Amino acid sequence: LFYLVPPLGALVTAMIRFNVVAAAMSRVSELLRLRTEPESPVRPAPVLSDRAAAPASLTFQDVVFRYPGDGPVVHHGISFDIPAAGMTAFVGPSGAGKSTVFSLIERFYEPQSGTVRMDGRDIHELDLGELRAAIGYVEQDAPVLAGTIRDNLCIGMPYATEEELRRVVDQARLGELVDRLPHGLDTEVGHRGTKLSGGERQRVAVARALLRRPRLLLLDEVTSQLDARNENALREVITGITAQTTVVVVAHRLSTVSTADRIVVMDGGRIRAVGTHEELLSEDALYRELAATQMLLPVSELEASAARIGD
Numbered sequence: 529l530f531y532l533v534p535p536l537g538a539l540v541t542a543m544i545r546f547n548v549v550a551a552a553m554s555r556v557s558e559l560l561r562l563r564t565e566p567e568s569p570v571r572p573a574p575v576l577s578d579r580a581a582a583p584a585s586l587t588f589q590d591v592v593f594r595y596p597g598d599g600p601v602v603h604h605g606i607s608f609d610i611p612a613a614g615m616t617a618f619v620g621p622s623g624a625g626k627s628t629v630f631s632l633i634e635r636f637y638e639p640q641s642g643t644v645r646m647d648g649r650d651i652h653e654l655d656l657g658e659l660r661a662a663i664g665y666v667e668q669d670a671p672v673l674a675g676t677i678r679d680n681l682c683i684g685m686p687y688a689t690e691e692e693l694r695r696v697v698d699q700a701r702l703g704e705l706v707d708r709l710p711h712g713l714d715t716e717v718g719h720r721g722t723k724l725s726g727g728e729r730q731r732v733a734v735a736r737a738l739l740r741r742p743r744l745l746l747l748d749e750v751t752s753q754l755d756a757r758n759e760n761a762l763r764e765v766i767t768g769i770t771a772q773t774t775v776v777v778v779a780h781r782l783s784t785v786s787t788a789d790r791i792v793v794m795d796g797g798r799i800r801a802v803g804t805h806e807e808l809l810s811e812d813a814l815y816r817e818l819a820a821t822q823m824l825l826p827v828s829e830l831e832a833s834a835a836r837i838g839d
């Protein structure tokens with residue numbers, strides 16, 4: 529027994545350590561599982577490679593979604609169609625669920641029920657890499673990093689040719705800026721792009737997305753005020769690309785919605801109305817309110833639409 533005590537003690541210590549390590553490993557694997565990417569199907573539908581360059585259409589059908597955890601339901605069974613090409617703007621009060629629509633399209637999250645389709649195919653049938661390669665996503669505060677404009681455009685596309693870079697610089701209405709800068713594309717933009725204005729930073733991010741020739745461009749417009757030149761430039765960028773790319777914008781500005789082919793009004797996780805700017809001005813009270821406040825609609829236009837309703 530005397531000889532058995534030390535090895536038994538060591539065994540007990542080892543078992544305790546093993547339990548501690550096993551518990552830690554199970555927590556790590558739990559965390560890893562939570563952060564796993566959604567799976568691609570074993571035999572993904574070839575829809576995206578078939579139609580590599582064409583603008584994509586998009587459909588949400590009865591989509592119900594809440595973020596993981598015990599937060600409230602964000603989308604209460606939303607349905608809408610976005611045809612291929614053209615521009616669709618989402619508007620609505622803060623928290624209505626507009627940006628979350630983008631997260632579901634990219635499969636950053638999965639809806640609890642309902643279907644999201646691209647070109648009529650459930651996006652679960654598509655290869656995740658191909659799906660995301662078909663989508664350009666420009667966030668509200670899209671990162672512009674220290675380095676040159678060229679460095680910023682080439683993130684993820686290091687072998688882009690001069691010709692391709694010139695194409696996206698022109699498409700994103702950055703040509704004038706690049707021509708004005710002392711070293712053109714090779715001008716340093718400063719820490720986080722601080723030498724550029726907010727509108728220019730967003731257009732650099734748009735140009736970066738366009739380099740990959742996306743079939744669908746998701747653009748979360750910056751909420752901060754832009755000067756008239758930057759506002760016009762963004763509007764021109766969007767109208768210039770809608771023949772090759774379906775553009776969907778979370779819009780905060782009248783200058784953006786006024787050029788939209790269709791506007792989707794969201795409120796409290798529901799689709800409230802869909803129409804053109806003129807249709808919604810005369811048919812939807814919330815849209816009128818948004819236009820008057822958030823979007824700074826000229827009073828004359830509001831009075832005119834109120835008069836039309838009174839007719």
Ligand code: ATP
Binds near residue numbers: 599624627
């Ligand atoms: P805004 O115009 O202010 O950007 P929005 O209409 O785009 O608003 P979402 O950003 O889609 O609204 O948010 C919808 C709801 O989901 C909000 O209540 C928000 O707090 C919540 N939410 C957004 N992102 C997350 C997240 N990652 N985890 C948990 N809840 C979230």
